Amino acid sequence: MADRDGRSLSKISDSAFNTSQNHRPNSGKITKTMSAHQSTSRFQILKHQVVGKTTELTELKKKITTLRTRKYKHDLQREQAQDALERLNDQMTLREEEMANVEENKLMGLKELEADFEDKKLSLVSKQNADLQKKADEYFKLAQDTELQKQESRKAELSHLMGEVESLKNQISNLPLDFQQAINDIVVSGDKNLELVKKEKQSEIMGLNHSIEVTKDLILEANHKLSKVKDEVEISIGRTNTMELEYEELLAQWKLTENSCIDLQHEIDSQMDELKSLEDKIAEVMNNAEMYDANALQMDDQILSLENSRRNLHGLLQDLKGNIRVFCRVRPLKAEENPARIEFAPMNDAFKEQITLVTEQRDSMTGRTPAPKPLKKYDFGFDKVFDESLSNSKVYEEISELVQSALNGFNVCIFAYGQTGSGKTFTMSKKEDGMIPRAIRQIFEEVSHLKQQGWEFEIQGQFLEIYNETINDLIGNTYSDSQKHEIKHDETLMRTSVTGVTKVFLDSPETVNELLAKASKNRFTASTKANDKSSRSHSLYIFEITGHNVNLNESTRGVLNLVDLAGSERFTHSQTTGDRFKETQAINKSLSSLGDVICALGANSSKQHIPYRNSKLTYLLQYSLGGNSKTLMFVNISPAHVHFNETLNSLRFATKVNNTHIGNAKRNA
Numbered sequence: 101m102a103d104r105d106g107r108s109l110s111k112i113s114d115s116a117f118n119t120s121q122n123h124r125p126n127s128g129k130i131t132k133t134m135s136a137h138q139s140t141s142r143f144q145i146l147k148h149q150v151v152g153k154t155t156e157l158t159e160l161k162k163k164i165t166t167l168r169t170r171k172y173k174h175d176l177q178r179e180q181a182q183d184a185l186e187r188l189n190d191q192m193t194l195r196e197e198e199m200a201n202v203e204e205n206k207l208m209g210l211k212e213l214e215a216d217f218e219d220k221k222l223s224l225v226s227k228q229n230a231d232l233q234k235k236a237d238e239y240f241k242l243a244q245d246t247e248l249q250k251q252e253s254r255k256a257e258l259s260h261l262m263g264e265v266e267s268l269k270n271q272i273s274n275l276p277l278d279f280q281q282a283i284n285d286i287v288v289s290g291d292k293n294l295e296l297v298k299k300e301k302q303s304e305i306m307g308l309n310h311s312i313e314v315t316k317d318l319i320l321e322a323n324h325k326l327s328k329v330k331d332e333v334e335i336s337i338g339r340t341n342t343m344e345l346e347y348e349e350l351l352a353q354w355k356l357t358e359n360s361c362i363d364l365q366h367e368i369d370s371q372m373d374e375l376k377s378l379e380d381k382i383a384e385v386m387n388n389a390e391m392y393d394a395n396a397l398q399m400d401d402q403i404l405s406l407e408n409s410r411r412n413l414h415g416l417l418q419d420l421k422g423n424i425r426v427f428c429r430v431r432p433l434k435a436e437e438n439p440a441r442i443e444f445a446p447m448n449d450a451f452k453e454q455i456t457l458v459t460e461q462r463d464s465m466t467g468r469t470p471a472p473k474p475l476k477k478y479d480f481g482f483d484k485v486f487d488e489s490l491s492n493s494k495v496y497e498e499i500s501e502l503v504q505s506a507l508n509g510f511n512v513c514i515f516a517y518g519q520t521g522s523g524k525t526f527t528m529s530k531k532e533d534g535m536i537p538r539a540i541r542q543i544f545e546e547v548s549h550l551k552q553q554g555w556e557f558e559i560q561g562q563f564l565e566i567y568n569e570t571i572n573d574l575i576g577n578t579y580s581d582s583q584k585h586e587i588k589h590d591e592t593l594m595r596t597s598v599t600g601v602t603k604v605f606l607d608s609p610e611t612v613n614e615l616l617a618k619a620s621k622n623r624f625t626a627s628t629k630a631n632d633k634s635s636r637s638h639s640l641y642i643f644e645i646t647g648h649n650v651n652l653n654e655s656t657r658g659v660l661n662l663v664d665l666a667g668s669e670r671f672t673h674s675q676t677t678g679d680r681f682k683e684t685q686a687i688n689k690s691l692s693s694l695g696d697v698i699c700a701l702g703a704n705s706s707k708q709h710i711p712y713r714n715s716k717l718t719y720l721l722q723y724s725l726g727g728n729s730k731t732l733m734f735v736n737i738s739p740a741h742v743h744f745n746e747t748l749n750s751l752r753f754a755t756k757v758n759n760t761h762i763g764n765a766k767r768n769a
């Protein structure tokens with residue numbers, strides 16, 4: 101209830117109570133607990149960050165391991181490919197060597213064959229020549245021997261010898277032919293042998309050629325495989341290069357990551373330190389909080405008792421100010437109005453604010469001011485005087501305590517009194533700015549504030565008007581002049597109700613504003629039908645506020661009546677008959693009844709009859725005008741000189757009200 105206290109006691113100077121409210125230990129406890137909560141939530145955030153960073157680190161490590169495995173596999177493949185290449189190179193070298201050997205063998209075989217053939221040929225020829233020579237030598241020797249023998253027996257045997265020689269000659273002639281034949285045979289057989297050897301060697305050569313062809317095919321195949329392997333090796337080398345680049349990139353990335361991991365680790369470490377110190381602080385705060393909780397319980401009791409004192413002090417302050425107060429408000433002169441104006445000379449004294457009406461003494465016949473200008477002054481004193489420069493917000497500052505009283509369980513009546521056009525509606529109902537919208541906002545703000553201190557409030561509203569002593573419901577679905585609404589009083593509970601008038605539960609300023617708009621629309625519709633009736637009807641906005649506090653075991657019920665009265669102007673000649681006369685009569689009756697009731701209440705005699713029944717207005721407000729209530733009347737006045745008399749009358753009526761002192765107000769039970 102600090103605001104309640106603050107607001108109600110702000111007017112009391114040197115109020116140590118107010119100061120102690122602002123520094124009460126309970127608020128300290130809340131601050132420390134909040135700081136403990138903040139530390140805890142900061143700790144949670146840091147923890148969350150640490151978990152996130154650790155996960156990131158693990159992911160990066162996994163990625164690096166995968167890449168390392170991939171690199172290792174590629175390296176292995178590359179090495180295998182290089183081995184295969186080397187093996188193929190070796191095979192190829194072997195094959196080439198084999199092929200060279202085969203070629204060499206072939207040439208050597210051929211050379212051997214040729215040499216063999218030549219040797220055999222030469223030995224055969226020399227052998228035949230030697231045989232031939234030998235035979236020739238033998239035959240020559242034989243011939244010589246025979247010659248010698250024949251010389252002896254030549255003659256005898258000449259013929260025989262001659263025959264024999266002849267036959268021998270034949271034999272000799274025949275001998276070379278055989279011999280030739282034999283040589284020929286030997287050559288033919290040598291050739292045949294040579295052919296056979298050749299054929300043999302040729303078939304060997306063909307076999308060798310075939311194996312050379314096979315070897316060539318193998319070499320071709322090996323070359324083909326080799327180029328394939330080379331291609332693969334090229335690809336593999338390309339891949340390896342890419343992978344090496346990738347690997348280097350990853351390595352750089354890994355380095356960076358490692359660095360950021362290190363930074364992160366540092367950050368984590370420092371955050372962990374921070375967390376640790378926060379945890380220590382939290383533990384300390386929690387310890388303190390427990391201590392504060394214990395103190396808080398004690399404080400709560402003190403607050404409850406202070407709250408009671410505050411309420412009593414607030415009541416006392418209101419009593420000191422008097423239960424009926426009058427605020428005078430002067431509206432600005434309108435542009436379209438005659439510039440001739442009443443002069444006001446406001447001045448303050450210790451208890452009242454003074455307003456002095458200064459007017460020229462005019463000649464009643466000519467209406468002109470005779471020279472020199474004699475001035476006439478009328479002095480009035482009210483609780484407050486607001487000059488035309490003051491805004492509604494300034495005015496509201498002065499009434500907010502009264503509105504607060506309704507929440508504290510008092511009946512409050514705030515009237516706006518004055519002639520038509522003097523600023524009553526501007527003061528009371530101006531959209532969002534008037535006393536009614538401002539009071540609504542304050543009530544709902546206070547209700548939500550007091551909720552924290554265990555107060556639960558219920559607000560109900562009735563919006564109605566009194567025109568020609570007839571009550572109309574301004575927010576019912578069937579606004580109609582003909583509908584009869586009766587005022588009922590419960591004398592035991594001191595409560596008033598009006599039959600058939602809509603009573604709504606109000607749960608937000610928005611709901612109230614919607615209803616105010618509806619009420620104003622209904623008034624406007626009716627006023628256009630009935631020749632500006634709105635100026636000649638009283639509009640009443642009644643808020644019933646009930647509250648209960650379980651902690652204090654206390655209940656309150658206050659009624660806030662906000663009333664925009666009908667124009668207070670007197671009869672004019674044009675109003676002596678017809679509806680206007682009736683209207684004016686009804687307004688005058690109700691306004692003078694209001695004055696009479698207030699005066700009777702001020703007479704302060706228990707036996708004094710209070711004429712509530714003299715008008716619907718006073719009868720309806722019976723329980724809100726008595727000693728149990730607080731009343732504020734705005735007297736709205738115009739500065740236009742043309743309204744001088746009405747202004748004077750308004751100020752006189754207000755003075756009558758202001759001079760009344762009704763006993764101390766009591767809260768409703």
Ligand SMILES: Nc1ncnc2c1ncn2[C@@H]1O[C@H](COP(=O)(O)OP(=O)(O)OP(=O)(O)O)[C@@H](O)[C@H]1O
Pocket residue numbers: 430431432488518519520521522523524525526527634635636666667736
């Ligand atoms: N304090 C003010 N500052 C500026 N303008 C004002 C002020 N008071 C009244 N007015 C203006 O004066 C005119 C008359 O005011 P308003 O309608 O509030 O008078 P009223 O007394 O309620 O009249 P009625 O009895 O006809 O309802 C309006 O145009 C209003 O805007």
